[in-house]
Amino acid sequence: MANNIKKTSKGGNKKPSNNKGNFKKHNNHSTPKMEAVKEIAYNDTLTVGQLANLLHKNSSEIIKFLFMMGNMSTINTVLSDEDIELICMEMGVEVHKEVIIDEENIEEQLENITEDESKMVSRPPVVTIMGHVDHGKTTLLDTIRKTNVTSGEFGGITQHIGAYQVSLRGRKVTFLDTPGHEAFTAMRARGAQVTDIVIIVVAADDGVMPQTKEAIDHAKAAGVPIVVAVNKMDKVGANPDRVTSEMAEQGVMPEEWGGDTIFVPISARNGDGVEDLLESVLLVADMQELKANPDQLASGTVVEAKLDKGRGPVATLLVQRGTLKAGDSIVVGTSYGRVRKMSNDKGMEIKSAGPSMPVEIIGMNEVPRAGDVFMAYDTYKKAQAIATARLEKQIEKERNANTAMSLEDLARKIEQGETQDINVIVKADVQGSAEALKASFEKLEVENVRINVIRSTVGTITESDIMLAMASNAFIYGFNIRPTAAVRKKAEEDGVEIRLHNIIYKALEELEAAMKGMLAPVYEEVVIGQAEVRQTYKVSKVGTIAGCMVTDGKVVRGCKARLIREGIVVYDGKLASLRRFENDVKEVTTGFECGLTMENYNDIKVDDYFEFYQDQEVTE
DSSP states (O other): OHHHHHTHHHHTTTSOOSOTTOOSSOBTTBOOSOOOOOEEEESSOEEHHHHHHHHTOOHHHHHHHHHHTTOOOOTTOEEOHHHHHHHHHHHTOEEEEOOOOOTTOHHHHHHTOOOOGGGOEEOOOEEEEEEOTTSSHHHHHHHHHHHTOOTTSGGGOOOOOSEEEEEETTEEEEEEOOSSHHHHHHHHHTTOOOOSEEEEEEETTTOOOHHHHHHHHHHHHHTOOEEEEEEOTTSTTOOHHHHHHHHHHTTOOBGGGTOSBEEEEOBTTTTBTHHHHHHHHHHHHHHHTOEEOOSSBOEEEEEEEEEETTTEEEEEEEEEESBEETTOEEEETTEEEEEEEEEOTTSOBOSEEOTTOEEEEEEESSOOOTTOEEEEESOHHHHHHHHHHHHHHHHHHHHTOOOOOOHHHHHHHHHTTOOSEEEEEEEESSHHHHHHHHHHHHHOEETTEEEEEEEEEESOOOHHHHHHHHHHTOEEEEESBOOOHHHHHHHHHHTOOEEEESSHHHHHHHHHHHHTTOOOOSEEEEEEEEEEEEEEEEETTTEEEEEEEEEEEEEETTOEEEEEETTEEEEEEEEEEEEETTEEOSEEETTOEEEEEETTBOOOOTTOEEEEEEEEEOOO
16 A cells, blocks of 8 residues: 555546545556446557556456466566456457567568558569570560560660560560579569569470479479460471470479460560460469559569669669659668659659559669568658668678578477478489489478478589578588589578488488487588699509699598599599608698599599598587
8 A cells, every 4th residue: 555655646647537635546557437448459568557557447356357267466467468368358348469560670561561452453463584595585575575665665675674564455564584593583582572473485496404494493482373485386396295294294284284384385586476475474363363552652672773873873673562652762671762763664754653563763872682672661761760770780680690490400490390391402413313312302201291302403503502492491402412612602601501412311311310300410521621633643553643733621631532523423432642742741721732642543534623521520
């Protein structure tokens, strides 16, 4: 009671009361008699006292109710969301928990936008064209662009801004002209889901090629519907059946075979079938029911950006929600600015741009990154403050950069029931190994945890593999191949884990152990250096001596070494000797030459390279 008396002078003036001197009833945790509350909302945790204030009840009523439920509570007890719901239900009050979204986290804000269905209108589909080099991607883009340029429009030339819109029977389609699969993946790695449909171009006289497979991998990983354009139908030797069959082998099943993918025969060079292709795109778009609300502040993605000497930072934006207007203040990543000038894909200055429309803008304080999300704000000051706060957070994050998910993290996550699908990229020295690994991985199943092999190809690990792994949160398993130092460095920078093996069952055992959450390696292989073979000398009784230049790290006498030819491991063994000039040496470091021999192996050639490694015991 003493506490109540002390608080009288503070609390007594907050709300008018007919009982002026009645300070015994009035404290911070209860309120004088007021009209009954029918609905409350809160956004954070609540104590018993705070909930009592919101309900206009005495806190003792809530404490009593909780006591009856078997919970001993005080006025300062923090209530769970379930307890708050039960108390409000008992009091006959509706309760809502409001989600507070961090204003600086644009991506989170966009995810949590609740769209007003009554204001949603149809929007044009956004299409990306991908395929193997020389299969006709660029020709198809040019054909689509030219056939949709109206006469007298800047001499019939469409300005290239990395994205453009075409019209077909009164409807529009937006095309993204990405420079390649890497750009598409980089966008997806940053969380930008910009594409609604992917057109994969396959030459009818050439069939499915490595980059075609890459395009399929990217489209599937992004969960985007595919339309296949079977190009070069005008050429002698065109075989569309072969394309259909090979695409079906890659899991892209045509409608005629009971699948859900439309195949359209075209000739990009003379324009045959291009209109049918566009109609198919509209059909797929109709099935997706693409809609957006134009009556709100704009948000979307940066398609490309550059620094122009005369105009400063120039960015091509794809508006995905709302309407972007000239003069709007926007934030992109850590950059901000005001839209000083906005042009469409035909180079004409415009004042506003709706959903699915690509525009080029100037007015940013710095060049944003392609794939970053942008958002418009009602004031320039607010945009500036949010961009500055994001920059500070990014600097802090880079300081405390953590690596991506490792197998140890995976084991922990599975133990906690967090992960159900594990994405894996398989790279092997021969097709048979790649297929065997893929089949073996996909058969592994531990307590409903499934392996999803998103790519399985022959050859060494490339930067494209690293980017796909980063975008898909995947591991890379290499079988009898070795990545270069540059690829290793990129993987390390992007937080992608590469696991290298030369025995299939060991790779399977390791992954199965991780799936069971019991990963406990005893030894870890540590690569200590690489050297390039510049010359070879054959010496009787000694064998082949390799004259090498150490290009990375160091080589240590007696260490293990792999001989690699064109990215493929041809021998794995131990160094027999290491010399510099006429002397035996313990180690040779980067930038120095040395002579070395391998135990029981002499087939060493110029331009081969060695990878030196040691097995180190992993301490718990």
